[in-house]
Amino acid sequence: MSTTLTPTTVAFIGLGAMGSHMVRHLLAAGHTVRAFVRRPEAAEAARALGAEPFFTPAEAARGASVVFTNVTSSEDVREVLLGEQGVIHGAAPGTICVDHSTISPIVTREIAAALAARGIEALDCPVSGGTMGAEAGTLTIMVGGKPEMLERVRPLLQQLGKTITHIGDHGAGQVAKLCNQIAQVVNIEGIAEAMRFAAAQNVDTGRVFEAMATGMAGSRMLDLMGPKMVARNFAAGIEARLHDKDFGLARDIAEEIGLDLPAMQATSAQLRTLMANGWGKDDTSSLLRVLEG
Structure with missing residues (x-):
């Protein structure tokens, strides 16, 4: 369903690789963006986009009808929304907080309850599509x-x-986003294992990829990660540390509710090894390097 909305004032917290693209789209649609920044150079970057910078989340939220957040961890979201200088101290009752971060569902519910006590609404809106999706507006x-x-x-x-x-x-x-991450990264691990299996038998991994891509093993993840593994290009498209963070959330919840997810657990162990090897800021296709030892 498509609806219309007159230009409005929004706040945005988290002008990172994805957030800056999201702000650009909101500005292009005619909305006014009040951006939270931590450093003077970040303030200049916000101004360059066309947003007005503020140095606390509370200041950014004043006068905004919607507050977007897109930060890293559960505690980051809790701090920018509920902390001493958080959104809760600047937003008016009726404001809607839209959180695009990937965080704990448990913490999400706690934050929503705290905001509701002050008359502030909340939506958890995690996204899939990465930086490319944010840039294209196709998340x-x-x-x-x-x-x-x-x-x-x-x-x-x-x-x-x-x-x-x-x-x-x-x-x-x-919960849906963590389901997405489980399916996605287990798939990446499977692709890595397939490439390792082919290479160990001196078979051309590029040709194996081409054959797989048009068969039943074909997938969006294979299309994205297969060429990276074949070319051994591990420059970050999706930083592995973010997948490791998300898998940590899923793993902890699964353990808490007594849920056995063996493929997720095995992949989580591979991600931890990847992180221990110092590849957290490289692409998650680096799971291939973990298999290579």
């Missing part, structure tokens, strides 16, 4: 929270992504 957005709040911000989200799916109540969007 997949998984939403947890009240459906009526989603409809209020849908026109904004439509500037950022092409597929917007309401999953359920608070935290459900984060």
